[in-house]
Amino acid sequence: MKIFFYSSFLALFLFSSFTKDTHRNLLLKSGPVFTLNLTGVKSPTAKIRIGFYKPTDKFPEVGKASIIKIMNPEKAGSISLNFTDIPAGHYALAMYQDMNGDEKLNKNFIGYPKEPFGFSRNFKPKLSAPKFEDCEIIFDETHTSFTVNLIN
Secondary structure (H helix, E strand, O other), X not given: OHHHHHHHHHHHHHHHHOOHHHHXXXXXXXXXXXXXXXXXXXXXXXOEEEEEEOOOOOOOOOOOOOEEEEEOOOOOEEEEXXXXXXXXXXXXXXXXXXXXXXXXXXXXXXXXXXXXXEEHHHOOOOOOOOOHHHHEEEEOOOOOEEEEEOEO
């Protein structure tokens, strides 16, 4: 009977000390949520391929990013994507919507993309691909939401 009493008391103590603040602190320790707002999404079914490049990666080469995400937008126009597994840090983002599903960024004869594409900081290339510094963003507890307008 004493064992039951002590174990019940211990369980009650443990559960009562687990407050909302403790729960909130545990959630915060997992890191901030990275929110990417995209405009100019052409198709609800064509996948969007997003590269999260670190300063040491070969930006903006397709497939050379530290983190690559492939998302199904589920609607055209403007969408919001939330990522819970992106570590805080400095990134440059490059993305495109794979309209024909061939898993490549299709380009015309002079090398300009034929599919919707975009970069962080809404960099618009003129005569050459951007440098990391042109598109660099800082993702941390205070900078969690970013917007990219896809260029069609």
